[in-house]
Amino acid sequence: MKKLRSLLIFTLIAILLAACSNTSDTSEKAEASGGEYPKKTLNVVIPFGPGGGTDLYLRKIMEIMQKEKIYTENIKIENREGGSGAVGWGFLVTKKGDPYYVAPTSGSFFTTPLVSNTSFTYESFTPIALMGADDLFLLVKEDAKYNTLEEFIEAAKSGKRMKIGGVGQVSDEMIVPNLLAKEAGFEFDYVPFQGAGELTGALLSDSLDAIVGNPARSLGQIKGGLMKPLAFSGMERLPEMEDVPTYTELGYDVNLSQPRGIILAGDVDQEVQDWWIDAMKKVSETEEWKSYLKDNGMSEYLLFGDDFATFLEETNTKFKNSLEDTDN
Amino acid sequence: MKNIFTLFLLIVACTYLSLALSFPMFSKNIPGSGFLPQIIGVILVLLTAFDLIKNFKSSKEEKVDTTYLKEMIFVIVLCTAYVVLFNIIGAIFSTVLFTVAILFIFNKGKLKQNLTIGISVPIIIFVLFEVLLKTGLPAGIFENIF
Amino acid sequence: MGDILTNIVQGFSVALTPMNVLLLLLGAFIGMVVGIIPGFGASAAIAILLPLTLSLDPTGAIIMLAGIYYGSQYGGGTTSILINTPGDSAAVATTFDGYPMTMQGKAGKALITQAIASFVGGTVGVILIFSFAPMFAKVALKFGPPEYFMLMMMGMLTLVWMTDDSKLKGFISAFLGLAIATVGVDVISGTQRYTFGSPELINGISFIPVTIGLFGLGELFYRIYAGSHKDDRLEKLDLSLANKNTWPKMKELLAAKFTFLRGSVIGFVTGVLPGAGATIASFFSYTIEKKISKEPQEFGKGHLPGLIAPETANNGATSGAMVPLLTLGIPGSASTAILLGAFLMYGLQPGPLLMIEKPDFAWGIISSMYLGNVILLVINIVAIPVFLMIVKLPYRFLIPVIIALCLIGTFSLNSSLIEIWILLIFGIVGFFMKLYGYSPAALVLALVLGPLAENTLRQSLIMSEQGMAIFLTRPVSLLFLMLIVVIVVYPYVKKLFIPRHTA
Numbered sequence: 001m002k003k004l005r006s007l008l009i010f011t012l013i014a015i016l017l018a019a020c021s022n023t024s025d026t027s028e029k030a031e032a033s034g035g036e037y038p039k040k041t042l043n044v045v046i047p048f049g050p051g052g053g054t055d056l057y058l059r060k061i062m063e064i065m066q067k068e069k070i071y072t073e074n075i076k077i078e079n080r081e082g083g084s085g086a087v088g089w090g091f092l093v094t095k096k097g098d099p100y101y102v103a104p105t106s107g108s109f110f111t112t113p114l115v116s117n118t119s120f121t122y123e124s125f126t127p128i129a130l131m132g133a134d135d136l137f138l139l140v141k142e143d144a145k146y147n148t149l150e151e152f153i154e155a156a157k158s159g160k161r162m163k164i165g166g167v168g169q170v171s172d173e174m175i176v177p178n179l180l181a182k183e184a185g186f187e188f189d190y191v192p193f194q195g196a197g198e199l200t201g202a203l204l205s206d207s208l209d210a211i212v213g214n215p216a217r218s219l220g221q222i223k224g225g226l227m228k229p230l231a232f233s234g235m236e237r238l239p240e241m242e243d244v245p246t247y248t249e250l251g252y253d254v255n256l257s258q259p260r261g262i263i264l265a266g267d268v269d270q271e272v273q274d275w276w277i278d279a280m281k282k283v284s285e286t287e288e289w290k291s292y293l294k295d296n297g298m299s300e301y302l303l304f305g306d307d308f309a310t311f312l313e314e315t316n317t318k319f320k321n322s323l324e325d326t327d328n
Numbered sequence: 329m330k331n332i333f334t335l336f337l338l339i340v341a342c343t344y345l346s347l348a349l350s351f352p353m354f355s356k357n358i359p360g361s362g363f364l365p366q367i368i369g370v371i372l373v374l375l376t377a378f379d380l381i382k383n384f385k386s387s388k389e390e391k392v393d394t395t396y397l398k399e400m401i402f403v404i405v406l407c408t409a410y411v412v413l414f415n416i417i418g419a420i421f422s423t424v425l426f427t428v429a430i431l432f433i434f435n436k437g438k439l440k441q442n443l444t445i446g447i448s449v450p451i452i453i454f455v456l457f458e459v460l461l462k463t464g465l466p467a468g469i470f471e472n473i474f
Numbered sequence: 475m476g477d478i479l480t481n482i483v484q485g486f487s488v489a490l491t492p493m494n495v496l497l498l499l500l501g502a503f504i505g506m507v508v509g510i511i512p513g514f515g516a517s518a519a520i521a522i523l524l525p526l527t528l529s530l531d532p533t534g535a536i537i538m539l540a541g542i543y544y545g546s547q548y549g550g551g552t553t554s555i556l557i558n559t560p561g562d563s564a565a566v567a568t569t570f571d572g573y574p575m576t577m578q579g580k581a582g583k584a585l586i587t588q589a590i591a592s593f594v595g596g597t598v599g600v601i602l603i604f605s606f607a608p609m610f611a612k613v614a615l616k617f618g619p620p621e622y623f624m625l626m627m628m629g630m631l632t633l634v635w636m637t638d639d640s641k642l643k644g645f646i647s648a649f650l651g652l653a654i655a656t657v658g659v660d661v662i663s664g665t666q667r668y669t670f671g672s673p674e675l676i677n678g679i680s681f682i683p684v685t686i687g688l689f690g691l692g693e694l695f696y697r698i699y700a701g702s703h704k705d706d707r708l709e710k711l712d713l714s715l716a717n718k719n720t721w722p723k724m725k726e727l728l729a730a731k732f733t734f735l736r737g738s739v740i741g742f743v744t745g746v747l748p749g750a751g752a753t754i755a756s757f758f759s760y761t762i763e764k765k766i767s768k769e770p771q772e773f774g775k776g777h778l779p780g781l782i783a784p785e786t787a788n789n790g791a792t793s794g795a796m797v798p799l800l801t802l803g804i805p806g807s808a809s810t811a812i813l814l815g816a817f818l819m820y821g822l823q824p825g826p827l828l829m830i831e832k833p834d835f836a837w838g839i840i841s842s843m844y845l846g847n848v849i850l851l852v853i854n855i856v857a858i859p860v861f862l863m864i865v866k867l868p869y870r871f872l873i874p875v876i877i878a879l880c881l882i883g884t885f886s887l888n889s890s891l892i893e894i895w896i897l898l899i900f901g902i903v904g905f906f907m908k909l910y911g912y913s914p915a916a917l918v919l920a921l922v923l924g925p926l927a928e929n930t931l932r933q934s935l936i937m938s939e940q941g942m943a944i945f946l947t948r949p950v951s952l953l954f955l956m957l958i959v960v961i962v963v964y965p966y967v968k969k970l971f972i973p974r975h976t977a
Binding site: 049050052053055056059060063077078079080081082083084086087090112115116117118119161163168169170189190191192193194195196197198200201202204205206207208216217219220221222223224225226291295296 | 520521522524525528614615616617618619620621622659660661662663664666669671673674675676677748749798802803804805806810811812814815818819821823824825826827828888889890925929933936937939
Binding site for chain 2: 508642649650653665699874881891901928
């Protein structure tokens with residue numbers, strides 16, 4: 001009987017405590033507006049695991065904000081990974097109106113809501129800034145017969161069905177070769193991989209004809225003579241790889257990149273948004289940020305506030321159209 | 329008991345298979361998203377059904393040892409309550425409650441010892457995860473206190 | 475030969491600077507401690523501690539991170555032995571013979587053996603890197619999807635061997651694991667399977683909550699059911715290091731010398747292959763050891779080689795995984811992917827030129843791994859009395875602590891509530907599996923192998939021009955296929971030719 005009683009007491013306390021839980025949420029909003037921002041610990045929500053592209057990019061920005069004393073309070077970084085970002089951004093949605101939550105954008109920011117039932121879309125948040133973009137190389141093995149994109153397309157058109165690999169089925173890495181194939185008029189098979197390691201391994205083991213890959217993870221292998229780039233999906237050539245032409249220069253309208261942006265929770269005050277836009281402008285001018293872009297092969301691409309909002313809308317349309325094209 | 333568990337597995341297997349049928353077996357001439365689930369489903373249904381029949385046939389009466397069964401069920405119930413409360417009242421308070429409740433069952437009559445362990449252990453765990461590893465445990469309704 | 479010597483000298487001159495030794499010590503220690511926490515394996519440990527290293531110079535930072543990486547592999551086995559709760563999936567096979575030893579009152583011996591096995595595995599791995607890294611890198615370059623598929627088929631064979639005792643229940647367990655593995659978004663087609671609209675399930679059911687539930691909680695429920703909280707047999711044991719019986723006998727260790735060697739090499743080679751990793755390595759090593767042993771019936775009952783095999787292998791694999799990372803810039807596992815991220819963060823470009831352009835960095839890291847293993851051996855043995863206190867604690871006090879650690883550890887990985895529900899459900903399932911003789915280990919291995927097998931099969935078929943023929947036209951894949959055929963057919967052939975006088 002005693003056991004039962006302790007169980008009962010435990011449950012009772014629990015229910016009591018649970019009952020109180022609904023009352024304490026409201027105080028936060030009031031103190032957010034008015035007075036100078038920031039006054040509290042900043043919560044950084046990263047919807048992906050530590051060590052990935054999105055993670056490193058946002059951590060760098062936070063590091064600069066702290067070093068340069070742009071954000072004077074504490075900064076707490078949390079990785080909430082899962083569901084291709086659905087978990088992390090889904091969490092940010094629940095923080096509507098709270099000015100102390102910030103998150104990054106990436107390709108999945110668009111694709112995840114497009115292909116599955118998420119509680120958010122790109123419009124659910126307060127847009128702050130686009131800081132840069134990760135574009136993709138088209139890569140073939142060093143000893144491949146093709147030295148230019150033209151030769152590659154020529155071969156693809158004259159009977160050889162190309163196998164092109166990328167990370168993920170619904171991702172920018174799948175869309176870029178699809179756009180190219182449509183523009184150039186050839187057919188190919190896309191082979192999706194789970195991670196970049198296996199993907200690179202597959203190309204180097206002569207399993208694939210080409211892969212797409214971002215500069216950060218492939219520059220070392222290009223320079224080391226394992227593979228060679230045929231084209232680049234950025235608006236401009238990458239300074240680190242001056243001699244690799246962009247698709248646009250070669251006459252193909254292939255342009256879609258992993259947008260490295262920064263957003264706040266939805267519905268925050270105008271002042272807070274302005275504060276953040278200002279802060280990101282400061283970050284983008286630091287030497288440290290510039291050298292980070294260079295080291296990681298990111299293209300510099302700056303847009304703030306409303307311009308960034310327009311960009312988000314355009315990018316979303318691009319992703320949507322490409323997904324519909326390739327859905328069959 | 330044994331038949332119940334095997335029956336449970338059979339039901340899981342049947343549900344799994346019936347859901348698998350909605351995925352395509354082949355797409356574009358290669359195995360599609362339903363290929364493996366359907367194969368797994370069929371084999372699993374066959375295996376568990378066979379297991380169940382084998383259980384029924386075996387004449388050996390199964391004896392469930394009930395000496396400590398009640399204690400075990402208590403622990404499972406408390407674990408469930410713990411999981412429920414974890415997000416509502418926060419990691420540290422639910423852990424304190426849970427630890428104390430368990431000790432009240434297994435270490436009866438030593439109130440002081442139980443409370444000491446029940447409060448100190450969760451605090452050590454909390455310091456380890458929250459302060460050293462910075463993992464972000466839920467603070468639940470006490471979010472604004474800290 | 476001269477080259478290797480230069481490398482060694484250069485490496486150690488970097489690794490032995492006081493600052494780097496200090497960082498190594500710190501990393502190894504932190505890694506070991508974090509590895510002990512249920513749910514925190516190598517990748518979680520590096521990921522969480524990555525920000526700590528931000529202010530260091532690149533070499534020091536990577537030395538520390540690498541220390542955390544293989545340090546966690548030492549710690550992962552500790553809880554497998556003490557409370558049957560693997561720190562992560564690479565330590566599952568350690569529970570097979572490690573935990574029975576604890577139950578027999580030989581926890582001290584198990585922990586010391588584990589430390590020695592980890593040391594041997596790690597050290598053999600480092601020696602192999604020093605002498606053959608470029609060669610092994612070439613092996614990794616032969617592996618595309620068809621070869622991986624064949625490797626996974628070998629893994630499935632391991633599963634069949636593992637279920638020797640009760641075939642039917644073993645197969646049910648394995649197929650349950652395969653079924654769980656299909657939850658989540660299908661990488662090849664992009665369709666969602668069994669997610670029921672929940673975003674948390676898009677990436678599937680992670681093997682961490684499943685493993686900890688099946689082994690940790692399942693065993694705990696079982697022990698309460700069996701009345702361990704009333705049993706004070708273990709509390710009265712003399713487990714101090716001064717007791718001669720706490721130490722494994724030299725004779726026993728020497729008798730297992732080939733187990734040490736095989737485990738280390740199997741682990742290293744498996745670790746080199748991107749995508750395979752420490753979990754598969756430890757299972758491979760365990761089953762191979764059991765298969766060739768003269769006393770296979772002893773395995774699973776606290777047999778020393780059964781503990782040595784997986785522990786040498788998972789540490790060998792951690793060294794092996796550094797090979798493609800350092801020589802090619804290809805991460806072979808989740809943990810090395812994070813290390814690769816760290817390389818980038820410090821402005822190091824991972825790729826074939828890394829070892830040529832920054833030899834002091836590359837060889838410094840490798841030399842520090844050698845030192846790190848020595849340090850970890852010492853720390854481990856020194857820390858054993860602390861761990862043994864856990865065994866001597868009355869079980870009733872351990873119950874809430876183990877449950878709380880499992881739950882908070884699992885939650886902390888992804889801040890996911892759904893994962894602690896999964897943990898609890900698999901805890902209950904694990905209890906019944908144990909009670910009725912199913913095989914949780916087969917379930918976990920199938921869960922790890924399943925997605926790899928499915929993806930590589932379908933990738934191979936997309937790539938292939940003539941369907942299944944792709945597995946025959948590629949030499950390495952063909953070699954594997956023939957090996958599998960030989961392994962499967964051999965026992966029957968043996969029966970045909972050797973008269974059955976032993977029966």
